Each structure stands twice: as C-alpha cells, then as structure tokens.
Amino acid sequence: MDKLVEAIRKFDNPSVVGLDPTIALLPPQLFAGAREIVGDIDTVKGRALWAAMVNAKFLEFNRSIINAVKDIVPAVKVQIAMYEALGPAGMMAYVETCRAAHEAGLHVIGDIKRGDIGSTAAAYAYHLSGIPRPNSEIFQAFDLSGGASENTSQCKCLADDERDEGKPDASREELGFFPWYEDSVTVNPYLGTDGIAPFVDAAQQADKDIFVLVRTSNPSSDEFQELMSDNDQRVYEHVADKVMQWGSDSVGDEGFSRVGAVVGATHPRVGASLRARMPRAMFLIPGYGAQGGTASDVAAMFDVHGEGAIVNSSRGIIGAWRKDPAYNSALSIEDSLQLVGMNARRAALDMRDALNTALKERS
Numbered sequence: 001m002d003k004l005v006e007a008i009r010k011f012d013n014p015s016v017v018g019l020d021p022t023i024a025l026l027p028p029q030l031f032a033g034a035r036e037i038v039g040d041i042d043t044v045k046g047r048a049l050w051a052a053m054v055n056a057k058f059l060e061f062n063r064s065i066i067n068a069v070k071d072i073v074p075a076v077k078v079q080i081a082m083y084e085a086l087g088p089a090g091m092m093a094y095v096e097t098c099r100a101a102h103e104a105g106l107h108v109i110g111d112i113k114r115g116d117i118g119s120t121a122a123a124y125a126y127h128l129s130g131i132p133r134p135n136s137e138i139f140q141a142f143d144l145s146g147g148a149s150e151n152t153s154q155c156k157c158l159a160d161d162e163r164d165e166g167k168p169d170a171s172r173e174e175l176g177f178f179p180w181y182e183d184s185v186t187v188n189p190y191l192g193t194d195g196i197a198p199f200v201d202a203a204q205q206a207d208k209d210i211f212v213l214v215r216t217s218n219p220s221s222d223e224f225q226e227l228m229s230d231n232d233q234r235v236y237e238h239v240a241d242k243v244m245q246w247g248s249d250s251v252g253d254e255g256f257s258r259v260g261a262v263v264g265a266t267h268p269r270v271g272a273s274l275r276a277r278m279p280r281a282m283f284l285i286p287g288y289g290a291q292g293g294t295a296s297d298v299a300a301m302f303d304v305h306g307e308g309a310i311v312n313s314s315r316g317i318i319g320a321w322r323k324d325p326a327y328n329s330a331l332s333i334e335d336s337l338q339l340v341g342m343n344a345r346r347a348a349l350d351m352r353d354a355l356n357t358a359l360k361e362r363s
C-alpha cells in the first residue's frame, strides 16, 4: 500500500472518487439524437447500438471527471458492475476508464469484488498479475499454447504496445500483459483462504494490493457479518483476523500490508474497533455521502497519525452537478460536461476538507 499512502499524502486528501456511472447520472443532452442513431430499440442492432452509445458516453463523462479532479484526489474506484451491465462494450469502457485514470496519474482501485474456489480465483487474480504469456498454464488449459505462433505474436504485440508507453519494467514483461490498469482490486472473502490466496500472491508478484470486504455498508450486511460464532466473535471479526493473517508477509515501508479491508462508513463504532483490531490494514471506506456516512463517522477509522484509510464517495461526487442551479437542458454537451467536472471538483474539495477537519478535531 506504500504507493497509495504516498499518493494520499501528496494531495493531503484521504478520499477516492467512485466512478459508478449510470444513465441517470449523466446530463441528458449527452443522449441528444440517440433515437435517430439507435433506430429501432426492439431490434438486436438497435440494442447493440444503444449499449455502444451509452458506453461511449460513460467514458466521455468519466474523462471529464478525471480531468477535473486529477490534481486534488489521489485515487479513483471504478465499479465494474456499471460497465458490465452493458455487455462486452461495457468492459471496454471499464478498461478505458481505468486507463484514463492511470494515465492521469491516479491510483486505480478496480471494484470487482471477486471471490471463488482456488482455481477460479487464480484466474480472477490475473486482474492484478496480468494476462500470462502463451507458454503459461492458463493458455495450456485452453489448449492455446503448443507452437501456436499466432498467439505468441499476438501476446508479444500487446506487450510491445505497453513497452512503447514505457510502463512495464522487465519483471512485468515476464509476467504477461496488463490490460486492466488497476492498482488494486476488491475481493469477497466468503469462500475462505483458498479464494483469497491467489490474489495475495498476484498482488505480491505485481506490486499491487487488494481490499477484502470485512464489514460492508449496506442495510442487510448484518444478516451474516454480525452473526456470533462459538467463541463469542462476530463473523466480521473473524474476517478481520484473517485479513491480518493474509497480509502478514507483505507489510510495506509505511506499515500497511498489501491486504486492506473494506469497512463501511455507515458503521462508525464497529469501524473504530476494527481499526484497533487491524493495525496493519489499510481501510477502504465506502458509504460516505449518498449512503449517509459523514466525516465524523469515519474519523475514528483512521490510525493515530490520521492515516491508514481512504474514503470513497461515488454518487455524491459524480452526481453533484444535478443540484447545481446553473444546469439547464439547453446547455451544450461541452458546457454540461464542464458543469459536471466543476461540481465534481467542488464536491471532492468539500469532502477532502470535511475529512481533514474531522481528523483534526478528533485529536
């Protein structure tokens, strides 16, 4: 987590902007003329065109936000569900969003919330470690290796593209190619250690991080997470102990392991107790703003130095333009996107200031 801690310090801002676009969060003028372009929505072609158009607009919208906040926030969290919902083109919009954020110098948290049996988790973990070269196990499993020169050259070509951008170092080159542009991903611990271990290994290999769901922000999260076990511990406390264990071999120079914890802003008391229980875990704290969490709710989830946590707001930032009286439907696309960016920036600055004030006031 060293790089994330450094980025937070650089901007004196422990917050992350969530890029969770939906059609309702985009200014309607972005879809002007959609009917003519899409034609008959009840045809396969019409729906495919609509999905492609929405994805292109998501990307345009995200870029305007990234540009507006890249000099004041350290990170973005990109929620894959919003893109996946639109089919294959959505995955490209996800990747291009991550790429745009990465190229703007932002730390990219891929909110992919994966978790599965070990062999499947190993495949998901390629989000971090990169897609392997053709002579490696995953290609053999799909029978794509064995002298398949075409595949070899395809992979080499993708690696070359990256080399041209001057990104990967030699060890990354050996691993494979990196189409996702994520610095960390979220994972679900419900399947236990074998579902998490591949992510920990991949993170270690690729100098990246993971965030494990420990105490989530949503209303029914207590159905399982608060259950009491035989030894008087709640389920989320067991998960917290596992997070510490999974991260024990990867504590960085700043004192945090590669295995962080997701703790909802909507549980201030539990969050404070988890802080003490997981001193080496960086917290990713969603639930600020739209879900009701406030700066004073999350202040106790930071460590004594006011570090060790990053707070996410998605709708509260990317949808801030909707409350701006300066918005009107006659604005041009360019002007509406400028308004989106300006409001996102203002909301992000307000959030930064609120968090820093709450951190100062608690001591």
Ligand SMILES: O=C(O)c1cc(=O)[nH]c(=O)n1[C@@H]1O[C@H](COP(=O)(O)O)[C@@H](O)[C@H]1O
Binding pocket: 018, 020, 077, 079, 111, 186, 215, 216, 217, 218, 262, 263, 264, 286, 287, 288, 289, 290, 291, 312, 313, 314, 315, 316
């Ligand atoms: O892992 C997450 O990021 C996450 C965990 C959690 O407990 N609660 C939670 O809201 N999230 C995510 O954080 C974002 C919250 O969005 P807003 O409520 O709009 O700020 C969404 O992408 C959620 O999927």
